[in-house]
Every structure is written in structure tokens, then in C-alpha cells.
Amino acid sequence: FYSSVHDISVGTKRGSDELFSSCISNGPYIMNSANGNDSKKFKGDVRSPGVPSRVVHVRKLPNDINEAEVIGLGLPFGKVTNLLMLKGKNQAFLELNSEECAQTMVSYYSSVTPVIRNHPIYMQYSTHKELKTDNSPNQVRAQAALQAVNALHGGGMGSVAIAADAASMGGAASQSPVLRVIVENLFYPVTLDVLHQIFSKFGTVLKIITFTKNNQFQALIQYADGMTAQHAKLSLDGQNIYNACCTLRISFSKLTSLNVKYNNDKSRDYTRPDLPTADSQPSLDHQTMAAAAFGVYGDVMRVKILFNKKENALIQMSDGTQAQLAMSHLNGQRLHGRAMRVTLSKHTTVQLPREGHEDQGLTKDYSNSPLHRFKKPGSKNYSNIFPPSATLHLSNIPPSVVEDDLRRLFASSGATVKAFKFFQKDRKMALIQMGSVEEAIESLIEFHNHDLGENHHLRVSFSKSTI
Known part of the structure; x- marks a missing residue:
């Protein structure tokens, strides 16, 4: 038996774009709260809190918030022209360069509440149309942060990376431009295109790779710089793609760049539209995945996914000894979060569909596969058969x-x-x-026979050694 497929529950679906539907709203948003009024008076016109203003009142900030994080709330929507931090009250005031930018910001955050260190952040229009701050020591950090942004980037919209002092700027410049995204509570399919639509709201998405790991749908998303990634993480972490499900859990990846080989429904390099679209990644095809895993212990002849139990498969090896060897090494091993159960079948062969009878591609013939490791008598592969381990042997x-x-x-x-x-x-x-070990098995499946160029295809097997 070969287990890797999950059922998907069905319910009322919320369109993915609904997450962003309020971004284009021009109507004012009024935050209902006992602490909703400005807590400090400034020179300026006093207006109703529901009247749009280019000054945004930000509340419920965590105690350890820094200026860079507050500025980061406004940067995706336009140039931040002034900042007042009221740390004792866990509040701040952001002044944007136009009322339109502030409207977009307030409208967006009214539906997508930003979360900083588990603190939901709330905002509304200020009752003042501009900030006039003094030169007190409390404003030094705020003004320095703003000056760093303007000096380096001219205050432009979109992808902004701040390369100022890490203490005052929160180290944003050193963050990876690659985000790791885990989708929890996956009741509906989340596609690569849905992720691109969501994450493109914060800047140009360069590359996306989607995969399943530890029984969870995950993605790696690469922006042009770390600050853009930080903006996306700040706004989207903890949000639901659909109503009450498909929750985004976002962290920074240790990777600084993604290596995308194919543009298909699982991976995409938006800077390389010339990449092939062929589904060449073994892990995306259950039969090929099975052939690669079991091919370590023998030559796989045929693989059949069962029609009524698509999480099960019949795998025909070249002889009974190889079948016994594969069963003893792979039974109980985990693959994409699920344990494989391998037993000997009552069937002695896997029948190919009769000519003219399609079986929806459930049966594949590998009898002439160039990936067979044991077709040459006396091959050294016979003496290098080891149980799955976290260490892989690479050759060629x-x-x-x-x-x-x-x-x-x-x-x-x-x-x-x-x-x-x-x-x-x-x-x-x-x-x-x-x-x-699970990652090693998945890596062997994906990268065995990977084209390294110069007419060299990578050979991957399990190693008895450790590093």
C-alpha cells in the first residue's frame, strides 16, 4: 500500500479575493472602541474620526514595538511623511503623503487586521489632518527612521528595504526576502495562483514553490527584498484565505533565493517565463514518486493507483526478492507526513489496461525506464543497498x-x-x-536523476555513513 493522498472537506467557500476586497473601498472606516480618540492634541483641524485624513491613529501596539515596525505598516500604501510614537499609551500616529494613501491603508486594515507578536493592531483616521511634532528627544528615533527611509529610497511606494542601524530599524534589511508559508486548517484547495494574488498586494513576487511537508500544505515565496517580505508577513500572518479556514502561518525562510526549474501548478519563476511547463517533479506524480522510492531497492516494472482507493497502489518489482527487500526497508517510513504501509499483494502482476480502454492514467509502465539501478548484472548498486537514512549519497x-x-x-x-x-x-x-529521514526520502524522490548540466544527471541513494 502506498499512502499520500488526502481528502478535502467541502463547505461554503469564500472567494480568495475577498481577503482584499476592502482595499479598493473609498468609504471611511470607523473603529468602535472606548479608546478610539486621539490621546494627544496637535495643531490642526479637528474633524470627525470618520472623516478621511492623511494622519492615521494606530492603537494597541505591543510594548516593545519599534519605529521601523510602525513605519512598515504604512509603507506599502505610500510615503510616510511623519511619525509620532506614544509608547506609554501603546499608540502611534502615522502621517502619509496623501489622504488617498491613508484611505487605502485604513480600508485595507479594516478587513485584514495586522498582528505584531500576537498583538492585533487597530487603526482609524485621526481627527487632525497633519502632524506637527516638536524636536524633543522622544522624537529623535522616529525622525531618524523616517530620514533613513527617505534618504535611501525617496519615499517611493512598493518594495522598500531599509539599510539603517539595526537597533533603530529593527534589522529589517537583514531579513530574508523568502517567506515560508504554512496553510493550516486546509478545508479548500489553495493554489499557486491564489497565493500569488494574495502576496502580490505587497510587492512583486519573484518566485513561488509549493509542496506538502509534515502533512501540511506549504509554500516558499520570494520577494525582491527583505522589507517587502516583512510587510507581507506583518499583514498576512494569522489571516484566513477563506472564511474560518486556510489560515496563513508565515515565517522568514533561511533561504535567500529559490531555485525554480519548472513553471507549472506547483512552482513558478515569474522572472523566467521561458522555463518549461512540463510536470517533471517526481513528487507531483504518485506513480513516479512510488517508482523512485521503491526503485532504490529494485527495478520497478509497473505502478497502478487503485481506482476506488487512490491513496493505495500496486507496485510490481522485477522479482520477488526485490519486492521483499523494498517492503522490509520502506514499510512504516513516513512520506509527506504519512506513514507508508507496504505488504505483499495477492496479485503477481499489474495488468496494463487493454487497448482502447483508458484507466485515467492510473497505471504506468516503467519496464523500459532508464532509471533502473539493477538492470546490469553485477552492478555495484547491489552492494550499496541501505535502509532509509537522513544522509544521502550523491554521485555523477x-x-x-x-x-x-x-x-x-x-x-x-x-x-x-x-x-x-x-x-x-x-x-x-x-x-x-x-x-x-522523511526529508531525505522526499529529496531522493525529487532529485534522483536531476539534470546538473554537462550531460550529468545526479544519482541519489541512501548512505550508511554520516557526516
């Missing part, structure tokens, strides 16, 4: 490929690379240690 590496290339390749699917070592006497081979 071309001279031009260096350690960083292979580290990036294996990390590009979202896995953790713990260690790497070339063989001293033969740099065509190396060991790479993944974060877990």
Missing part, C-alpha cells in the same frame, strides 16, 4: 557544480540541509545530510 556530480549549488538545490523544495561533504578522493561524489 560534474566538476562545475560546487557545494553551494547542491545545498541550494536540496533546500529549494523546503527541506533542511544540515551538512554536506565532498569525497576527498573523488569530487564526483558527496554526502548530504537532511533534517530528517
